[in-house]
Amino acid sequence: MPLAEKGPSFLNVLEVDDPKLCVLLHLMTPMEPIEPVMESPLARPLAQQKTAASDLLTEVGSAKTAMEGMLLANMEKNAQFPFISYYVINTSQTDPVDFFRNLQAASLKKFDPRNLRYTAAHTLDLFNEVATIARPPLDPSSKRPNSTTTGYIISVYKVFEGDDGEKFEKNWLYWTGARMLYRYLPKSAGLRRITLHKSISSGDKMYLLLCECSNFLENLSSAALLLPALRARLCGYTGLYKTTASF
Numbered sequence: 001m002p003l004a005e006k007g008p009s010f011l012n013v014l015e016v017d018d019p020k021l022c023v024l025l026h027l028m029t030p031m032e033p034i035e036p037v038m039e040s041p042l043a044r045p046l047a048q049q050k051t052a053a054s055d056l057l058t059e060v061g062s063a064k065t066a067m068e069g070m071l072l073a074n075m076e077k078n079a080q081f082p083f084i085s086y087y088v089i090n091t092s093q094t095d096p097v098d099f100f101r102n103l104q105a106a107s108l109k110k111f112d113p114r115n116l117r118y119t120a121a122h123t124l125d126l127f128n129e130v131a132t133i134a135r136p137p138l139d140p141s142s143k144r145p146n147s148t149t150t151g152y153i154i155s156v157y158k159v160f161e162g163d164d165g166e167k168f169e170k171n172w173l174y175w176t177g178a179r180m181l182y183r184y185l186p187k188s189a190g191l192r193r194i195t196l197h198k199s200i201s202s203g204d205k206m207y208l209l210l211c212e213c214s215n216f217l218e219n220l221s222s223a224a225l226l227l228p229a230l231r232a233r234l235c236g237y238t239g240l241y242k243t244t245a246s247f
């Protein structure tokens with residue numbers, strides 16, 4: 001994919017062209033009680049949701065159908081997506097469509113409102129990586145964080161079908177805020193890579209920008225300073241995340 005500009009010298013622009021890897025993202029909204037009047041003041045729906053999402057990740061991990069997986073938890077109050085699961089699929093080993101169907105079925109079962117007494121909206125989609133900028137040396141096939149202090153800035157954008165042309169993607173560094181991130185994130189955050197994902201399914205497109213910083217959790221204030229500026233751009237959702245489970 002043609003890139004509008006070269007990244008700064010400390011980052012490498014990787015033309016991602018590896019059709020053998022595919023990413024499944026599972027975005028979850030906060031769980032709402034199906035009977036709000038019965039809700040106990042001691043209820044901890046967020047903790048319950050985290051347990052269910054971690055269990056699901058563990059099940060997928062032991063099925064060995066995905067190469068890697070992570071459960072990302074939002075670190076702010078009242079997030080639109082408190083949890084996002086991220087799976088890397090090797091398409092030479094696993095059919096992504098089968099993987100998607102199996103995960104969807106497992107998720108419906110795991111989050112069945114009849115058992116949990118809560119409901120949430122679940123968005124599952126398969127994505128391609130359309131572009132990555134990364135600090136070398138980096139193994140592009142592994143998405144695992146390289147430190148326990150790794151945190152992520154994630155932005156999600158929905159784009160109408162047909163508006164996602166090449167011209168649009170050529171300017172992704174601008175409209176996603178990626179350029180702002182690599183220019184203004186303090187060096188201490190340890191920016192490691194920024195990856196743009198695009199949904200594969202037909203119809204309206206979803207883009208998800210994942211910005212990985214190795215020392216993020218050591219000094220959250222540095223990223224927090226950038227958030228208002230990122231949020232002032234376009235219509236996407238932006239949040240701060242950390243890994244709570246992985247395989």
Ligand SMILES: *[C@@H]1O[C@H](CO)[C@@H](O)[C@H](O)[C@H]1NC(C)=O
Nearest residue numbers: 020021067090091092093141
């Ligand atoms: C994906 O699977 C193929 C076939 O098993 C294997 O040759 C390749 O190394 C795998 N890719 C990665 C990144 O693990």
Ligand SMILES: *[C@@H]1O[C@H](CO)[C@@H](O)[C@H](O)[C@H]1NC(C)=O
Nearest residue numbers: 135136146147190191192214
């Ligand atoms: C993790 O990656 C960052 C960015 O590439 C690098 O600065 C840091 O030294 C790495 N940490 C470890 C423990 O390898």
Ligand SMILES: *[C@@H]1O[C@H](CO)[C@@H](O)[C@H](O)[C@H]1NC(C)=O
Nearest residue numbers: 186188219220221222223225
């Ligand atoms: C945290 O980041 C802020 C903003 O970049 C910086 O002013 C401050 O010195 C940093 N604190 C530490 C302990 O590194």
